[in-house]
């Protein structure tokens with residue numbers, strides 16, 4: 001038996017979930033969706049899992065394009081675990097529809113409410129001290145169910161949410177390609193390059209000692225929360241006025257949203273920056289192996 005769990009993560013919740021589920025399975029490996037799908041097909045796997053955060057009520061765009069290109073054994077036991085903070089929306093239905101085009105049905109679907117990590121917009125909530133232990137308990141239960149090959153219908157969204165998704169979120173998601181425009185890099189940057197290594201989208205390169213954003217950002221927060229100097233900021237301006245600067249409480253949107261004066265950061269406590277770098281290195285390694293033979 002061979003099991004493979006594909007995960008996408010920014011701040012580690014989904015990587016942690018993939019690890020916990022893999023620990024309950026024989027001969028299981030976890031594979032980052034940073035890899036090229038062609039390098040890591042699931043054609044020889046009996047168990048195939050997908051774990052990812054929810055972005056804007058749906059599956060993260062990089063996870064969608066990964067799954068579209070992934071080859072999967074049609075007879076495998078396939079599961080999905082979504083990691084929303086509160087609203088899962090169509091995150092699991094989206095995967096089901098991608099897989100059904102390949103003739104694959106999801107046998108087991110579940111979600112785990114996790115710490116909300118969109119730290120440029122709000123402080124992490126609920127308190128990680130309370131939410132992480134609850135997340136861990138649910139993950140262990142899910143891992144046991146998957147180890148027993150249980151079947152469970154995927155979480156579905158309400159009709160109202162699907163309607164809102166079509167009428168409101170559709171145009172909003174279109175704007176996501178501009179999601180990294182408001183990022184700033186301050187002079188405290190020490191040119192360490194860590195932000196480029198943790199980015200799951202290869203959206204950052206170092207140029208003249210500073211990270212440069214290349215406009216295929218998932219807004220995953222990895223660069224923001226892992227920068228040792230808190231050098232990465234986020235500013236929205238209207239005309240000459242600064243409307244939002246997540247690093248200070250003085251701008252109007254920060255005041256309205258009640259953000260703390262010093263931005264609070266979050267990374268899953270079981271996952272380190274080195275883990276996030278390693279998953280990029282292993283994706284690159286797999287690519288090199290594939291190219292050489």
Ligand SMILES: Cc1cc2nc3c(=O)[nH]c(=O)nc-3n(C[C@H](O)[C@H](O)[C@H](O)COP(=O)(O)O)c2cc1C
Nearest residue numbers: 010011012013014053054056057084085086087117
């Ligand atoms: C850009 C962005 C959009 C998000 N949208 C949602 C959402 O629609 N619903 C939700 O419940 N959580 C949302 N979240 C919270 C994440 O899904 C949640 O914190 C997740 O556990 C993060 O997983 P990770 O640590 O593996 O990156 C969003 C987070 C980000 C960064």
Ligand code: SF4
Nearest residue numbers: 189190192193195227
């Ligand atoms: S992680 Fe921070 S300090 Fe390091 S290069 Fe990136 S922005 Fe600069």
Ligand code: SF4
Nearest residue numbers: 199217218220221223
């Ligand atoms: S640039 Fe930053 S926020 Fe955007 S995908 Fe990369 S790590 Fe995530």
